[in-house]
Amino acid sequence: MKVSQIAQILRAEVRCGEENLGLDIPYAVASDMMSDVLVCNDSDRVLISGLCTVHTVLTAQILDLRAIVFVRGKRPTPEMIEVAEENGITVLCTDMSMFNTCGELYKHGMKGRARPDGTD
Amino acid sequence: MERIEKETTYQETRKVEKGDFAAAGQISASYKNMLKRLGVDSKVVRRLAIASYEAEINLAIHTFGGSMTITVYPDHIVLVVKDTGPGIADIGLAMQEGYSTASEQVRMLGFGAGMGLPNMKRCSDTFEITSELGIGTTIEMGFLLTP
Numbered sequence: 001m002k003v004s005q006i007a008q009i010l011r012a013e014v015r016c017g018e019e020n021l022g023l024d025i026p027y028a029v030a031s032d033m034m035s036d037v038l039v040c041n042d043s044d045r046v047l048i049s050g051l052c053t054v055h056t057v058l059t060a061q062i063l064d065l066r067a068i069v070f071v072r073g074k075r076p077t078p079e080m081i082e083v084a085e086e087n088g089i090t091v092l093c094t095d096m097s098m099f100n101t102c103g104e105l106y107k108h109g110m111k112g113r114a115r116p117d118g119t120d
Numbered sequence: 121m122e123r124i125e126k127e128t129t130y131q132e133t134r135k136v137e138k139g140d141f142a143a144a145g146q147i148s149a150s151y152k153n154m155l156k157r158l159g160v161d162s163k164v165v166r167r168l169a170i171a172s173y174e175a176e177i178n179l180a181i182h183t184f185g186g187s188m189t190i191t192v193y194p195d196h197i198v199l200v201v202k203d204t205g206p207g208i209a210d211i212g213l214a215m216q217e218g219y220s221t222a223s224e225q226v227r228m229l230g231f232g233a234g235m236g237l238p239n240m241k242r243c244s245d246t247f248e249i250t251s252e253l254g255i256g257t258t259i260e261m262g263f264l265l266t267p
Binding site: 032033034035036038039041043049051053054055056058059061062063064116 | 142144145148149152162163166167169170173174227229230231232233234235236239242243
């Protein structure tokens with residue numbers, strides 16, 4: 001799913017990284033726990049989170065993820081935007097809940113990746 | 121792009137202060153940039169950066185402070201993470217996914233799900249951990265440069 005499509009479906013504001021809007025990202029991971037996000041090292045995922053700290057952006061950077069969606073109306077700080085811009089990460093902000101964000105993206109064909117232990 | 125020469129060895133040691141959660145991650149991000157510049161395979165870089173980030177977070181939230189030493193050899197990388205305590209009472213338990221002694225405050229910051237040590241082991245090619253209560257913990261991880 002293209003990043004521009006993700007933004008459109010979620011009626012999300014694009015805070016930075018417009019250069020990635022044409023990028024196709026087939027999978028998603030959704031969590032407020034970065035410990036859980038770091039368990040899978042695949043880079044072809046969009047990170048959906050309600051945790052709005054610099055560590056969310058750092059986690060995306062460490063994992064080579066190209067886009068983050070902040071849910072529940074969370075807005076990143078200028079410092080977070082700076083780190084995201086430096087690392088070519090698109091930041092999207094939606095007022096939708098985590099549940100509805102995941103539901104809408106799943107409905108449009110986005111899938112989650114299996115975890116290293118084989119569970120979905 | 122600069123490549124690692126056969127005879128090149130690089131070593132760097134950096135400190136992590138107790139409780140400095142805000143700065144945790146900067147060392148791992150710098151490793152990532154350095155290894156990318158050296159032309160290391162991106163999958164190896166990512167595995168090392170994940171393990172390093174987990175270790176860096178652990179140093180800040182669980183320990184009295186410590187250090188991280190990365191050594192880049194021609195065919196592998198070694199990352200040694202040392203702290204000055206308090207030490208781990210039961211390493212077997214600490215290695216179980218989901219077991220954590222992290223505070224509620226740390227969990228509110230997105231960490232402390234009990235995945236750190238198992239994830240370091242998963243991401244590295246070799247993993248050794250030793251710990252003594254009152255003395256500290258040392259973790260040595262090895263990463264082969266061929267993916």
